[in-house]
Amino acid sequence: xxxxxLVLMIFLISCGVSIGKEFTIYIVTGAKTDIDIKCSDLKxxxxxxxIFIKHVRVIPVNLPSDNFLRKIFNKYVLNMTQEELNIxxxxxxxxxxxxxxxxxxxxxxxxxxxxxxxxxGYLTKDYLDKSLKxxxxxxxxxxxxxxxxx
Amino acid sequence: xRKITFAFLLFYTFSYGGDLFYQxxxxxxxxxxxxxxxxxxxxxxxxxxxxxxxFDDIAxxxxxxxxxxxxxSEFEANNIYVSSSSRKNKYWDxxxxxxxxxxxxxxxxxxxxxxxxxxxxxxxxxxxxxDALKWTVSDPLxxxxxxxxxxxxxxxxxxxxxxxxxxxxxxxxxxxxxxxxYNNLKTEDIIxxxxxxxxxxxKKIGINGGIFEEExxxxxxxxxxxYGKTKIKSFFFSSEVYYxxxxxxxxxxxxxxxxxxxxxxxxxxxFNKTYFIFRKDGLYDTSDKHHVDIWTFTLNFxxxxxxxxxxxxxxxxxxxxxxxxxxxxxx
Numbered sequence: 071x072x073x074x075x076l077v078l079m080i081f082l083i084s085c086g087v088s089i090g091k092e093f094t095i096y097i098v099t100g101a102k103t104d105i106d107i108k109c110s111d112l113k114x115x116x117x118x119x120x121i122f123i124k125h126v127r128v129i130p131v132n133l134p135s136d137n138f139l140r141k142i143f144n145k146y147v148l149n150m151t152q153e154e155l156n157i158x159x160x161x162x163x164x165x166x167x168x169x170x171x172x173x174x175x176x177x178x179x180x181x182x183x184x185x186x187x188x189x190x191g192y193l194t195k196d197y198l199d200k201s202l203k204x205x206x207x208x209x210x211x212x213x214x215x216x217x218x219x220x
Numbered sequence: 221x222r223k224i225t226f227a228f229l230l231f232y233t234f235s236y237g238g239d240l241f242y243q244x245x246x247x248x249x250x251x252x253x254x255x256x257x258x259x260x261x262x263x264x265x266x267x268x269x270x271x272x273x274x275f276d277d278i279a280x281x282x283x284x285x286x287x288x289x290x291x292x293s294e295f296e297a298n299n300i301y302v303s304s305s306s307r308k309n310k311y312w313d314x315x316x317x318x319x320x321x322x323x324x325x326x327x328x329x330x331x332x333x334x335x336x337x338x339x340x341x342x343x344x345x346x347x348x349x350x351d352a353l354k355w356t357v358s359d360p361l362x363x364x365x366x367x368x369x370x371x372x373x374x375x376x377x378x379x380x381x382x383x384x385x386x387x388x389x390x391x392x393x394x395x396x397x398x399x400x401x402y403n404n405l406k407t408e409d410i411i412x413x414x415x416x417x418x419x420x421x422x423k424k425i426g427i428n429g430g431i432f433e434e435e436x437x438x439x440x441x442x443x444x445x446x447y448g449k450t451k452i453k454s455f456f457f458s459s460e461v462y463y464x465x466x467x468x469x470x471x472x473x474x475x476x477x478x479x480x481x482x483x484x485x486x487x488x489x490x491f492n493k494t495y496f497i498f499r500k501d502g503l504y505d506t507s508d509k510h511h512v513d514i515w516t517f518t519l520n521f522x523x524x525x526x527x528x529x530x531x532x533x534x535x536x537x538x539x540x541x542x543x544x545x546x547x548x549x550x551x
Contacts (some may be wrong), residue, residue: 120329121326122288148461150421152423156525160352160353160550163245163550164348164350164353165292166245166257166282166290168255171252179225
């Protein structure tokens with residue numbers, strides 16, 4: 071049996087199939103922002119299709135495009151490549167809709183969420199405290215390739 | 221009207237205090253309450269011994285947000301510089317026209333309303349017809365002869381409450397147009413609808429239709445359209461088909477006739493920043509039974525997401541072929 075498993079593993083590795091590692095992303099707002107956010111709405115919020123929740127204007131916040139967490143978010147939540155996003159936002163430009171604002175670090179995102187009502191961002195566990203409200207938790211299986219791009 | 225609106229926007233912009241954020245290609249944001257954008261395009265075409273180069277467009281866009289309301293405007297100067305083989309003189313002329321101006325109210329995901337002059341919310345092409353956004357230099361026949369590009373009236377839109385990812389649009393105009401000279405078909409009376417199923421950002425299908433009276437030719441149009449787009453591996457496909465029934469109000473030989481048109485477009489990235497585009501256009505007119513077939517081949521080089529440089533060859537079945545080129549930038 072062991073022999074077969076070993077052969078199977080060698081086969082999978084040689085085929086380029088990597089075994090996923092669970093990674094957790096916390097979707098948070100400032101403590102003052104009183105809105106419910108479903109994980110299933112994240113894509114439409116970040117694509118600015120959904121702009122109000124319970125009469126509160128939602129302000130999605132992004133990390134820079136080369137940030138590891140942003141890459142994971144784009145890949146597993148938006149499920150879009152940079153090329154697809156560029157085409158999408160070009161078309162939205164013509165309606166006066168622009169991509170979410172970009173802040174340079176998780177620390178900056180945290181500060182923004184604390185100060186601006188309706189703002190929403192994604193952070194790792196290290197940045198959470200009582201000044202933020204967790205709205206939804208995303209557990210994604212990140213593969214070896216994603217970690218290598220870190 | 222045009223000057224007052226323009227002056228108001230300039231005054232509002234420069235009197236507004238707040239954090240400024242500008243990104244090349246994504247416009248200027250002031251404190252999340254005001255957005256300003258702009259684009260330009262330069263065009264060249266050659267057909268047989270004729271040719272023309274023109275500085276085609278400069279447009280200024282703005283959007284002001286106040287709660288659930290927003291005010292959008294687009295001012296555009298067309299044909300700023302034209303030099304052609306058929307004209308004796310080259311000329312410069314810059315005069316801004318109102319292309320779009322409307323007030324929107326967002327009630328919820330299911331109900332939004334627009335009042336003013338807006339892009340007729342039909343199909344794929346009409347919503348992205350500017351040079352910086354479209355893949356090709358030329359426009360398909362669909363976009364020019366089946367419905368007016370702009371409507372001055374009311375548009376109600378949103379998602380169906382009971383069916384997720386199904387979007388509706390309803391629009392009506394029963395009044396004079398704002399800037400009536402700046403439209404492909406002139407109307408003061410139009411009603412239309414659209415229903416669209418969204419599967420993903422790159423995948424959707426829709427159906428639309430409407431009735432309008434064209435002022436210049438004095439004809440009543442009834443039209444029905446189908447459209448869709450999808451991405452299969454690295455190929456982007458899009459297509460639109462329209463049928464129109466035209467009834468003349470004048471005493472003419474052919475009082476009523478129909479026409480059908482379609483296009484099928486394929487986009488494929490061939491190098492890092494270069495795309496190859498193929499489009500087949502067709503039109504069949506029942507009044508004189510003539511048909512038009514056009515094959516378009518374009519290379520679109522995008523050194524940056526907001527800059528587009530295109531070169532295009534168009535084969536016409538019964539006319540001289542066209543060579544076209546354009547350069548466009550979103551600011």
